[in-house]
Amino acid sequence: MTDLRDLYQEVILDHNKSPHNYREMTDATRMALGYNPLCGDKMKLYAKIEGDRIADVTFQGSGCAISKASASIMTDAIKGKTLAEAEALYGKFHDLLTGPPDVKADGAGLGKLAVFSGVREFPARVKCATLAWHTLQTVLKNTQDVAKTE
Amino acid sequence: MSAVTKAAPEAHASAYDVERVRAEFPILSRSVYGKPLVYLDNANTTQKPRVVIDAVRRYYEEENANIHRGTHWLSEKATEAYEGGREKVARFLGATSPKEIVFTRGTTEAINLVAAGFAREYLQAGDEILITGLEHHSNIVPWQLACERTGAKLVVVPITDEGEVPVDEFEKRLTPRTKLAAVSHVSNALGTVNPVKTFIALAHARKVPVLVDGAQAAPHLPLDVVDLGCDFYAISGHKMYGPTGIGALYGTEAWLEKLPPYQGGGDMISSVTFEKTTYNVLPWKFEAGTANIAGGIGFGVAADWLSGVGLAAVAAHEHDLLLHGTRQLSMVPGLTIVGRAKEKAGVISFVLENVHPHDIGTILDREGIAIRTGHHCAQPVMDRFGLPATARASFGLYNTRAEVDALVNALAKVRKVFG
Structure with missing residues (x-):
């Protein structure tokens, strides 16, 4: 049986309590709103894009522990990355969340994002973990030269 | 008088045998994640007693046929059973005649039926529809659509x-421009019981008809639509221990005669030519197409x-659960109950400091406890309290004090996870 600790890992609880990059960005070049109508969670994602690089990224909003920690760890992970690298990371993260629940998730190449490997065993919570990433998609799609993953 | 009064001879909470009631629900003996199921999501939908499951199965196994049109034996049987269902619902609500009961897919469709008819025949620019800040989206959006149209x-x-x-x-807010008032009897998000009888009297004094959204009241309170005096009363079968996909609109004969048909099709007509169609009599005028017979x-x-x-016994039993739950939950550190009306049905909406309702829901689920978390299809209510969401425990006639205690104990585990 799945343990709740698989979902609520220490790292996730820590980020929920003290999220990183949780602030408004006054000089953002792009901003997008994320909304999960299922639970009413709202998120604002700010980004400063310089060339093809994400120079800075922050967020604000209300959400559950999973969505908040996901946004927090995501912003850490994509800061300084190119848009294409962020896209690629999203693809890997998505696979991590939606893979078959009976197969142990492979967090290779995901770094800290691998802590969300337990989410696939809680299908009702996958959307919480992807809210920040879907919002990021909107931010990235602001330009025509960004590749689509799906 | 209604069957409700007949069937509840001076029942008291003490005489109420909850274990006997529970034994009639097959699903209540199952477990979830290895824990006994504690089902506290009754405002969402209720579980079904064996008699209901058997009736549906029996229809499909022994009487399945289309209704109102067959000359064969099965069709007569099916028609009898379906119209018998209408009579039972009419009796339950205290309606004067089964003609005043229109079967719908549920409360939502019942309200849409009235709103669409009003928009077509009775609403003009500048008219007003009066609702309350407690309404479920299903008693907001149909009226917004009607307003947009008119x-x-x-x-x-x-x-x-x-x-x-x-x-x-x-x-x-009842003005000369008010054309209709639409109010919930019981709030799904907070459990508030509205003084609908008073609302109706005030509205009628100004000749304003009243629709009552009774989805959350019908399974929990003794009801008599004639005594209430409402013009319309909308209910859902699945919140009353019945099947999903079926509900009813009670309307006074006078109003149902005046309202135009909702949908066109088979069964709602008397005769059709390409030049002119005559509609069927009540209540079939509003029931186009093959019905949800089962x-x-x-x-x-x-x-x-x-x-x-x-219903009197049910109301007393659930009130006891409400009092017990309110008392126990109030003692959980960091917990705030949202909605503290004097008159409440068995609904407790709450938030826990520093823990999002969604996380509460997941942790309780692993303890076998089913509650609802989110905005409960009542976002304006959430906005009123400045909350994105709440956790909600809602009681049914089969719940016990021990189940309420299980909820309280599980909340301690939530606290533990979130430190």
Whole structure:
């Protein structure tokens, strides 16, 4: 049986309590709103894009522990990355969340994002973990030269 | 008088045998994640007693045929059973005649039926529809659609910090422009019981018809639509221990005669030529297409069964759970109950400091406890309290004090996970 600790890992609880990059960005070049109508969670994602690089990224909003920690760890992970690298990371993260629940998730190449490997065993919570990433998609799609993953 | 009064002879909470009631629900003996199921999501949908499940199965196994059109034996049997369901629902609500019961897919469709008819025949630019700040989306959006179509305006009675709709605030907003008032009997998000009888009297004094959204009241309180005096009353079968996909609109004969048909099709007509169609009589004028026959049959059986248990006894039992739950939950550190109306049904909406309701829901689920978390299809209520969401425990006639205690104990585990 799945343990709740698989979902609520220490790292996730820590980020929920003290999220990183949780602030408004006054000089953002792009901003997008994320909304999960299922639970009413709202998120604002700010980004400063310089060339093809994400120079800075922050967020604000209300959400559950999973969505908040996901946004927090995501912003850490994509800061300084190119848009294409962020896209690629999203693809890997998505696979991590939606893979078959009976197969142990492979967090290779995901770094800290691998802590969300337990989410696939809680299908009702996958959307919480992807809210920040879907919002990021909107931010990235602001330009025509960004590749689509799906 | 209604079957409700007949079937509830002076029942008291003490005489109420909850274990006997529970034994009638097959699903209540199952476990979830290895824990006994504690089902506290009854405002969302209720579980089904064996008699309802059997009635639906029996129809498909023994009487399945289309209704109102066959000359064969099965069709007669099916028609009898379906129309029998309508009579049972009519009796349950205290309606004067089964003609006043229109079967719908549920409360939502019942409200849409009235709103669409009003928009077509009775609403003009500048008219007003009065609702309250407690409404479920299903008693907001149909009226917004009607307003968009006609230029009428939606007027909302604000609610208090306790989650009540003050009578004077309601009265103040009844104006010469008010064409209809639509109010919930019981709030799904907070459990508030509205003084609908008073609202109806005030509205009728100004010749304003009233629709009552009774989805959350019908399974929990003794009901008599004639005594209430409402013009329309909307209910859902699945919240009353009946099947999903079936509900009813009660409307006074006078109003149902006046309202135009909702949908066109088979069964709702008397005669059709390409030049002119004559509509069927009540209630079939509003029932186009092949009906949810099994649903209507199951709904009737559920209504009878519920009357048999006795709504007065059910209300007393659930009130005891509400008091016990309110007392116990108030002692959980960091927990705030949202909605503290004096008159409440068995609904407790709450938030826990520093823990999002969604996380509460997941942790309780692993303890076998089913509650609802989110905005409960009542976003304006959430906005009123400045919350994105709440956790909600809602009681049914089979819940016990021990189950409420299981909820309270599981919340301690939530606290532990979140430190």
